[in-house]
Amino acid sequence: MxxxxxxxxxxxxxxxxxxxxxxxxxxxxxxxxxxxxxxxxxxPDAHIVHALSEAAADPRQYGYAMAELPELKAAIRSYYADRFGVALSDSEVTSVHGTQEGMAHICWAICDPGDVVLVPDPGYPIFTDGPQLCGANVVTYPLFKEKGYILDFADLSPELCERARVLVVSYPLNPVCARADAAFYRELILFAKKYQITVIHDAAYSDIAFGDEPYPSFLSFPGAMDVGVEFYSLSKTYNFTGARLAFLLGNQRIVQALATIRSQIDYGIFLPIQRAAIAALTGDQxxxxxxxxxxxxxxxxxxxxxxxxxxxxxxxxxxxxxxxxxxxxxxxxxxxxxxxxxxxxxxxxxxxxxxxxxxxxxxxxxxxxxxxxxxxxxxxxxxxxxxxxxxxxxxxxxx
Ligand SMILES: Cc1ncc(COP(=O)(O)O)c(C=O)c1O
Structure with missing residues (x-):
């Protein structure tokens, strides 16, 4: 066979x-x-477990969700406004069953077979496997210990940059435990504009970053919304890994493209999980x-x-x-x-x-x-x- x-x-x-x-x-x-x-x-905090179990005890919560509850979108929007200073509209947000699933599907929405997708090495495996599954041409970019594992744009040949369609970036980066600074994000946006590359920023650990200042969102830098999107997961921030919920946020065309693809393959996130996520995002932090x-x-x-x-x-x-x-x-x-x-x-x-x-x-x-x-x-x-x-x-x- x-x-x-x-x-x-x-x-x-x-x-x-x-x-x-x-x-x-x-x-x-x-x-x-x-x-x-x-x-x-x-x-997970008690108020999150409580919200989930209360909703799970209600038989009316077991149908297809179809889409996000309006309260869930409102909750993530106000979270991004308060935590990161990023204002988003409803159409700039969509939910996924975890970043893992989102990364597995996003290239269906933004790439054609053979398109070059740049991913970090070392990096998180789905950054490679997701684009590969949709037929993209995955090219790794090297991260060096001597450079603090920060992408050095000078390490990418202009010829490769001209061919690249998507760049996957993630800080603080699993597995190397490195964070990037504001100068890096500004350069990233200039680079993406110059070569017309879409940036996917995975922010799985933005709430587990060590330093004096809270870690920013990629979307908080001027111009980011023009060139890219960010995955924000509840998994590690709220000890919610098994519940499977993350968001794709940012550039409206990309967010809507993923939402359209997912509307054909998924009927929304289990409502009690959405209720628990609302409790997590709006509750005591x-x-x-x-x-x-x-x-x-x-x-x-x-x-x-x-x-x-x-x-x-x-x-x-x-x-x-x-x-x-x-x-x-x-x-x-x-x-x-x-x-x-x-x-x-x-x-x-x-x-x-x-x-x-x-x-x-x-x-x-x-x-x-x-x-x-x-x-x-x-x-x-x-x-x-x-x-x-x-x-x-x-x-x-x-x-
Ligand atoms: C960098 C990174 N992205 C995404 C994920 C998966 O997140 P989720 O649980 O939202 O699928 C992980 C999980 O370990 C991760 O380390």
């Missing part, structure tokens, strides 16, 4: 393989510290700030613990992850991740899952409490000692 060539060399996600082994280890009563998938260990602070503390705790073990970790500027090089003796991140899991019970994600430039690295998700993190560091320290002995035997420096 012949399958679609769209599948290309797409394989089941790495998380499935890790999950299977995790299940086997747990069945053998092994202690597991799962720092792989980026689903927060925090729970103190939990959001507190969790950002907690993530920053967890990142610092894990960083200092790992650095003390001689681990090559870089300080995080945001997201719910930590990005690290591989220790002595390893070049392949999947081999390392599997060994780490077997030997210490700590599950991380191999950097290769985030593109060719992610190889040689590993990502830890900050999804545990401080006492557990200490145990993670202790477990990893044992692995480190083993590697040190190996290095000594080989007469080499371990890191």
């Amino acid at each position: 012949q399958l679609s060539s769209r599948l290309g060399d797409m394989k089941p996600g790495v998380f499935h393989a890790l999950f299977e082994r995790r299940t086997q280890l747990l069945a053998c009563n092994r202690t597991i510290y799962d720092l792989s998938v980026g689903t927060p260990a925090f729970l 103190s939990g959001v700030k507190a969790r950002c602070q907690a993530y920053q503390e967890m990142a610092a705790q894990l960083t200092s613990g790992l650095v003390a073990c001689g681990w090559p970790v870089q300080a995080s500027q945001g997201t719910m992850f930590l990005w690290s090089g591989l220790p002595y003796g390893y070049r392949n991140s999947l081999d390392f991740t599997l060994d780490l899991m077997e030997e210490t019970g700590v599950i991380a994600t191999p950097g290769s899952a985030f593109g060719a430039r992610g190889e040689g690295h590993v990502r830890f998700a900050l999804r545990t409490d401080p006492s557990e993190l200490d145990k993670v560091v202790a477990a990893i320290a044992a692995k480190r000692e083993k590697l040190e002995k190996l290095a000594q035997a080989a007469g080499e420096e371990p890191l």
Whole structure:
């Protein structure tokens, strides 16, 4: 039987393989510290759970939603106005079942087969898989540690820029935990205008950014609405990952194009989830700030613990992850991740899952409490000692 060539060399996600082994280890009563998938260990605030459960108890809420409740659009619009200073009309907002789904479909709305879509390497996998599924020609752009993982437009040849139709950008960036500054966003808009490229900005972690100032929206920079759109997800901000709700906001033509495509393939988001999202966006926001602070503390705790073990970790500027090089003796991140899991019970994600430039690295998700993190560091320290002995035997420096 012949399958679609769209599948290309797409394989089941790495998380499935890790999950299977995790299940086997747990069945053998092994202690597991799962720092792989980026689903927060925090729970949603009580007012969000209450709104969802109240709506879910009402049998009238189970029909096709067809579209967003007007209150949901009003809620996200006023959130963008208050939080980011961005004024949006109803037609500049549409909802999706999470950014993941939105990224999987948006190129159907804005690209033709063969169009060049530029995506970051390292970067989040759906940035590549989504455009590829709709036949776009995905070209990665390199992000360098020495440049703080910020896209340097000088690294893109003018010939490539002329051919490019879409540029996917995301900061704070998963997995490398880097944030961009205002100068970068201004340059991005000038660049997009010069080459008539559509910008898709994924703002999954704009509420988990470390620094004195709250992280801005791409749409808050002059001219952004002319050249692009932003995905804003409730997943990490409100510990809402399983509920699946995000928005595409910004340029009206693009937002409406996606809404039109989705109107043929989807009948709207389950109404109780919409009610919970309204509660999240309009309710008390103190939990959001507190969790950002907690993530920053967890990142610092894990960083200092790992650095003390001689681990090559870089300080995080945001997201719910930590990005690290591989220790002595390893070049392949999947081999390392599997060994780490077997030997210490700590599950991380191999950097290769985030593109060719992610190889040689590993990502830890900050999804545990401080006492557990200490145990993670202790477990990893044992692995480190083993590697040190190996290095000594080989007469080499371990890191
Ligand atoms: C950069 C980035 N974008 C999007 C997503 C997915 O977000 P959602 O839950 O809204 O699909 C994630 C999830 O980890 C992510 O890290």
